[in-house]
Amino acid sequence: MDIQLLRQLQPYLWSLPRKSGEERAEVLLYGTEPLLVSMDDKVLEQAANVASLPGLVGASMTMPDAHWGYGFPIGGVAAFDAEQGGVISAGGVGFDISCGIRCLRSNLDLNDAVPYFPKLANILFRVIPAGVGEEGEIKLNPEQLDQVMHNGAHWAVQHGYGNAADLEYIEEHGRVTGAVPDNVSELAKKRQRGEMGTLGSGNHYLEIQVVDRIFDTAAALAFGLHEGQILISIHCGSRGLGHQIGTDYLLLLAKAASRTGIRLPDRELACAPIKSPEGQQYIGAMNAAINCALANRQILTHLTRTAFTDIYPQAELETLFDVSHNTCKAETHEIDGKPRLLHVHRKGATRAFAPGHPTLPERYRAVGQPVVIGGSMGTGSYILAGASGNPAFASASHGAGRAMSRHQALARWKGRALVDQLAQQGILIRTRSMRGVAEEAPGAYKDVDLVAEATEQAGLARRVAFLKPKVCVKG
């Protein structure tokens, strides 16, 4: 990114000045100069495109891990007011609706667990369906799938996948309201038939991690974290159902935009006024996909527990938190001293409610919402806590963010060699796709330490703990 195009407002905040005659809202970018320089210029173009959409409140924003996406930039945040003609955009949510991370804390420490990692890795690889073309054991009939779309993780718990305590630590307590399964196409439902309890592929993973460093003792205590502790992170989304909803509504909303006179600088921004029939229809379908994703991660949590108790009968895996990073959610935010109901799009960005937020579990309310920045399989991940005074509609980074394309990564690394190299570093990889491993090489990502530090310095969230990977089942 050409940094000369930006104006630095604060040490970790930049803006993109409007060109003469350009009619759009403000564009704000959070991050350091090195992080911004490493981004493609397309991030600016896409963030500016978002800023031209009707009903945007405040600014079109990017998080420190932003990179070039489709429609919205990845790491993009934008809030719209329905009362001011604000829109809902399928391109602002993406195909993998409610992709997110479930983080589990264990009662195991590294020294006790490490001798059994090879066996555990093999069992996890066997019980967790991962990779393209892999199906799960659970086959739902149409009525059951409707129940999943209505009830999210509650459906999974009611059917023996996990326990009621998990629900307390999932966004919206495991179920969003407003899901309308009738707004979901038959093809979307058919695509999901064999995909409940599956990880998917690409950047999805299940990772066993160890708490390597604590930054914030009080928050770590509230989150139940200590150095040397084993955690598990599960990164995946709404699988085929969400992908097909994204597909179906992309064209429907593109046509709705044309019908309602919305000028789209990129057709992938396909959107409709929130109050329009098409906008409401998409929201109903998107919420169904969010519930599907929450159920999916709940089932994977259960499968992970069964694998752990095979090896460690004393293992207890509790849900630390489950947070999505591809969503649009109706939230109340204070604007100019007054509460306003906004539709906040976060595409590759994590919700990060501040301490005291009334929807947070009692246990976390004093320290803020857990936020997970997932890193690459070779570097590490961070757990943060939502910060008071977050200036980005309670949003924060979601990952390290790619630094190079998949083809550049394929040209530079070989999957087998990477797996061997990581094994020498004490990180066990299990995968069905060596090509996928090469595309996801740690070197293909930004420095997660810089992203986490910038996230904290920008006032988006506070670092609580750094996690090192030990076992990774790659999708």
Next chain:
Amino acid sequence: MLAQSPPYFEHDADIGIIGRGATIEQAFEAAAQAVFGIVTQLDTVQPKTAVTMEFEEADFELALVTWLNLLLGKARELGMVFSRFHVQHRDNHWRAEVLGEKWHPGLERGVEVKGATLTMLSVKQAGTMWEARCIVDV
């Protein structure tokens, strides 16, 4: 007919695909090969089962996205991977026969393609060749 190494273009997080051919139908077939070349190694997929699909679309660019997404949806619904594509087009009506097989352990597991996007989407004729391109989400 299998294409020689399907072409791609660079994108940070996802993948840009390009299909070229002497006709728009051939360009669409080549674009489909580029998509499924991300999913697996195409020359190992046996054309055991044929699936037909049809749709209506007047806009060539929207037709490309509709075609690719229909393929991806059908492949996932049927648990298949496709390797051969035959497209016919008359007025606004598009019809295709595609061949492939069910997933099995002998097939390379590449990367799942979630959908074809409208970003950097173009279908155009340049000289005697047609070119169809877009970003696909992986």
